[in-house]
Amino acid sequence: ETGVTQTPRHLVMGMTNKKSLKCEQHLGHNAMYWYKQSAKKPLELMFVYSLEERVENNSVPSRFSPECPNSSHLFLHLHTLQPEDSALYLCASSQDYHSSNQPQHFGDGTRLSIL
């Protein structure tokens, strides 16, 4: 139990569907992250939120839309995805985005498959 919960664990969707991934952290952290992990590739940082404000957006296609309504919850809204978007999507949190000595705590991930 890492204190970071992601739902759903698995998601299969068509390219025209709209779905959302949810992440919730129970650690009292101020920063939350979305990562994409494709097979045989390193983790790719997608978005970072610090105190509910987006602080980083790493050239992610607009078909991925993050939302952070409060410091405990983070969403990733998906629409008109492509087959290459199939991957494991990991959420993480840390105490403070600007404290580089703080480890990030990860959820179990959502394994997304695009048909």
Next chain:
Amino acid sequence: AQKVTQAQTEISVVEKEDVTLDCVYETRDTTYYLFWYKQPPSGELVFLIRRNSFDEQNEISGRYSWNFQKSTSSFNFTITASQVVDSAVYFCALSEAVGNQGGKLIFGQGTELSVKP
């Protein structure tokens, strides 16, 4: 530029063997932090250790030990008497203490360790 290299893509050992996972990093900063994470088949990344750039003392935690050498920019991870439950992908990561992006982690490509009974 920041970079983390884990040259070993896959390692396979037999139970009870010792195994070392290599990690080499590049940074221009004098203050930085290094991390190791374990990713079992279930998917979540589990934090194992953090080391700051000013502390080169090696650390041991049970069967795990870490060797940090600034002279060679390496932060290697050794598992002694490996067990099947150690089978996972292991990631080395770097974060720098400068600017406003202090919390950003740079990950290596990962090393997939398979421990066979």
